[in-house]
Amino acid sequence: MGFFDSLAQWLGVRKKEVNVMVLGLDNSGKTTVINHFKPPETKNHDIVPTVGFNVEKFKSKSLAFTAFDMSGQGRYRNLWEQYYKECDGIIFVIDSSDKLRMVVAKDELDLLLQHSELKNRRIPVLFFANKMDVRDAVTSVKCSHLMGLENLSDKPWHICASNALTGEGLHEGVDWLTDQLKEVLERKKK
Amino acid sequence: MLSLKRDKKEEEEGGGNPFYNLEKSAVLQEARTLNDTPIDPRKCGHILTKLLYIINQGENIGQNEATKAFFAMTKLFQSNDPILRRLVYLGIKEMSKIAQDVIIVTSCLMKDMKGKEEFRGPAIRALCSVTDSTMLQSIQRYMDEAIMDKGPAVASAALVSALHLGKGSHEVVKRWVDAANAVATSENPMVEFHALCLLYHVLKNDKIALFKLVSKSRKFRSPYSYCLQIRIAAKLIEREDAGSNSELFDFIESCLRHKSEMVIYEAAQAIVQLKNTTAKDLAPAVSVLQLFCSSPKPTLRFAAVRTLNKVAIKHPAAVTACNLDLENLITDVNRSIATLAITTLLKTGNESSVDRLMKQISSFMSEISDEFKIVVVQGIRSLCSKFPRKHNVLMTFLAQMLRDEGGFDYKKEIVECIISTIEENPEAKEAGLAHLCEFIEDCEHTVLATKILHLLGREGPRTPTPSKYIRFIYNRVILENAAVRAAAVSAIAKFGAHCEDLMESCIVLLERCQLDSDDEVRDRATFYVNVLKQNQKPLSSAYILNGLQVSVVGLERALHQYTLEPTETEFDMKSVPLATQPLAEQKVRDVPGESASVKPSQDKVAASRQDVYQEQLAQVPELANLGTLFKSSRPLEVTESETEYYIQCVKHTFSNYIVFQFDCTNTLNDQLLENVTVDMEPAEGFEVSKSIPCVNLPYNKPGSTYTLVRLPSEPTQVTGTFACTLKFLVKDCDPQTGEPDDEGYDDEYVLEDVEVTVADHVQRVMKPNFAASWEEVGPENELEDTYSLSTMNTLEEAIKNIIQYIGLQPCERSDKVPEGKSSHTLYLAGVFRGGHDALVRAKLALDSSGVTMQLTVRSTDPNVSEVLATAVA
Secondary structure, three states: HHHHHHHHHHHHOOOOEEEEEEEEOOOOHHHHHHHOOOOOEEEEOOOOOOOOOOEEEOOOOOEEEEEEEEOOOOHHHHHHHHHHHOOOOOEEEEEEOOOOHHHHHHHHHHHHHOOOOHHOOOEEEEEEEOOOOOOOOOOOHHHHHOOOHHOOOOOOOEEEEOOOOOEEEEEEEEEHHHHHHHHHHHHHHO | HHHHHHHHHHHHHHHOOOOOOOOHHHHHHHHHHOOOOOOHHHHHHOOOOHHHHHHHOOOOOHHHHHHHHHHHHHHHOOOOOOHHHHHHHHHHHHHHHOOOOOHHHHHHHHHHHHHHHHHHHHHHHHHHHHHHHHHHHHHHHHHHHOOOOOOHHHHHHHHHHHHHHHOOHHHHHHHOHHHHHHHHOOOOOHHHHHHHHHHHHHHHOOOHHHHHEEEEEOOOOOOOHHHHHHHHHHHHHHHHHOOOOHHHHHHHHHOOOOHHHHHHHHHHHHEEEEEEEEHHHHHHHHEEEEEEEOOOOOHHHHHHHHHHHHHHHHHHHHHHHHHHHHHOOOOOOHHHHHHHHHHHHHHOOHHHHHHHHHHHHHHHHHEEEEEEEHHHHHHHHHHHOHHHHHHHHHHHHHHHHOOOOOOOHHHHHHHHHHHHHHHOOOHHHHHHHHHHHHHHOOOOOOOHHHHHHHHHHHHHHHHHOOHHHHHHHHHHHOOOOOHHHHHHHHHHHHHHHHHHHHHHHHHHHHHHHOOOOHHHHHHHHHHHHHHHOOEEEEEEEHHHHOOOOOOOHHHHHHHHHHHHOOOOOOOOHHHOOEOOOHHHHHHOOOOOHHHHHHHHHHHHHHHHHHHHHHHHHHOOHHHOOOOOOOEEEEEEEOOOOOOOOEEEEEEEEEEOOOEEEEEEEEOOEEEEEEEEEEEEEEOOOOEEEEEOOEEOOOOOOEEEEEEEEOOOOOOOOOEEEEEEEEEEEEEEEEEOOOOOOOOOOEEEEEEOOEEEEEHHHHHEEOOOHHHHHHHOOOOOOOOEEEEOOOOOOOHHHHHHHHHOOOOHEEOOOOOOOOOOOOOOEEEEEEEOOOOEEEEEEEEEEOOOOOOEEEEEEEOOOHHHHHHHHHHOO
């Protein structure tokens, strides 16, 4: 198997694998976002609050993603850090209709960015301002302002409004992340 | 275990165990590579195997390290390699007990539970091991589904996991009863059995539901299900005390005709173990076991014989029918089966078959292990008491066994067997002693040698030819180690003290021992020589025959006290509390194996109980100056055990006072009692001088209150009845918090009367040579009277009552009446409060109107004689 692996890699047939973490507060739509990328036959129809984490795999146009879909419930958030070390990128999902808890999300984000494992790595962070279809949802610009993203200068980041139920905006975001990760991989090769 | 070790060794020789010599820290270090991406399933699998190996070797892994390894393991969920995944499940199950935050894998496992068929069962088991009570709610639905699943592996996994969860909290499993009920009729035998297990676990406290579960007559597919049914049924019968006429018994009996051997055996075993069964009920079970005895399968034969062996203890007659089959098993190639068969036969056989059986056993005695030899010895022991006339054959056999090789436990069992036979059967005494003498000639166990020497010293002088034992004993002095030599010296001294014609020779022998190299031996010899040379009966009997009668702990404490406070007066031996005689001797010895194991612990408790009380009383400042404690009675209940307050009374006798200790327990959780005292209405002559209250008595915490009573100045007035009332202040309190109200009210509670009897004033003392002591005390204060005890119908009953009233120690085994005799003499000895020796001789005769007794009391104090003589009246 090892031989074919390397052969496939060499020929460029096999997609490169990357690990990403999907983070965010509870009920922000992380599992739903990941569910959207899964092939139709394995899609899950009823989504329940995640306990602990889930591992899901999906593919974008040129990368194979392994997503660690972490639980956003308060009691499990301190377990996120166990998985920081191995991840190549972060998808941070924000419930843009939940203005009240936006500060909590900001706190969690700050903690995350200050964590010793991530602090000195130039790791791409993709933000989904999710639930854009909800009537009193804030715009992605407002959202990035509320999250204080303008101060985030040492990591590449991107925010896009999304609706995980319909899939609107998700591909745009993942395409950006793919590009960023590929750049990192290229740089590593050199 | 042994075979396991050997396997390991063999493995080592042939290439070695790859995991041998694994270091915990190295493995944990290696576990970090589980974090690497991309995952190498083979390497990770290998690491996980190592991890599992060290956990299963009992290695202790710290919580932090375990948690780290656990999180590294969780990352392996991204690989879909089936072998690796299964190892991960195993890892989760093992680590769930030691790591923190194991709940993190819940979602992953839940996904697998619904995913590929091959992962579902293991995922359920792993999930249930990480789940805590808060998560149960969310997995409940999935469990329900899993139990009802079509795949038997999934359903069984869910049922068994539910069973494990149920061990923590009963409430939880109740939810799955319906699902379990639905699959209990499953096509698959395994699912059916597991469902039944779960149902039983849930319903085990509900008698009616259990009854329904068992009596539902339906066909099971699994023999295990039948076995479980039988066990449940047996338990129900036991609980209900229902005899053989219950429906359940019929069910068990019908299982005897099942086609699976397992079920048949289970049913037979259940019937045999039921408590109140008649011989008729047993018959079918026994005949089934009898059939098994001739089965070609050794396991079945073993099971059958073992069960029959147990039945033989209770119902020897029922097993007699199998004697023929058992005889065939004696020659079985499997020694365990053969031994059990023989011991069973020994229990059921009659006197005539004993000789033949003993011959059979001796043919293979050398081939069985010590454990089974002990079983044989126990069988012989019970034979000895059953057929005293056969002691000749049995003794010879025991002696033969003593000569053979064997471990300490085995030899000890034989020696004890011989000793107990000697004590029970006077005819066997000479032969037994001779065998023991021979044994100590070549005995490597110091403990046994000293024990036997002590026995020789006690029994030897009273045989017709005491002189022949001295040679054996003196040989010990020449050949053995110090401990045995010391014991031998004591034994020789006893011969000298007891037999006047041997005294001269004994003194000569002892004088030689004065040159011994060991201090203890020399000291003993010098002491005995000096005592014997005085040639005074009382002196010899006090210092050689009777030995030390005070409690050792008490003596140590008294001597310590004496050295702390230097005084001019000499140390008074009388101030030391006497040793309480262990009551073990009165116990009936029907099952030799059991009583032997229980006895030592009981002796210890009995010997130290009084010392414990003494310590306890010394803690109470008001009671500290009463002198030494003479005797503490056994705790006596003065309330019914199920009432509001549970109170026990212990009487402590001092030289001029009696302290009544009331141990109280408050069983009402809504009351707090304060200032608890017992108000005693003293009998004539007695005077309550002080009472020490128990300050407070919260719910379920025992407390003690004491009442100090001065004894009457008239020395013959020692008995009386005290009416007692418990007085206290009640404060109502909250049952949950125990917070009491501020105000309370006085209340009282009438207790049963407490009686002070003669037995409270005497301490039991064992006099090995009663006749010598009797002469020594002399007839000055002798009192004699004749009583007719018309209420007693047997001598045993009379003896039991006399001992209870007078409270003295029966000597020389006189509390046992030989069978078929109509007259008997009982010797009792002890010390009366104040240190006066007291001896009682009661001659009993049985006639048509009851028991007639001539009671003779001798004592060093006239008042004591009077008190004792009136005790029975």
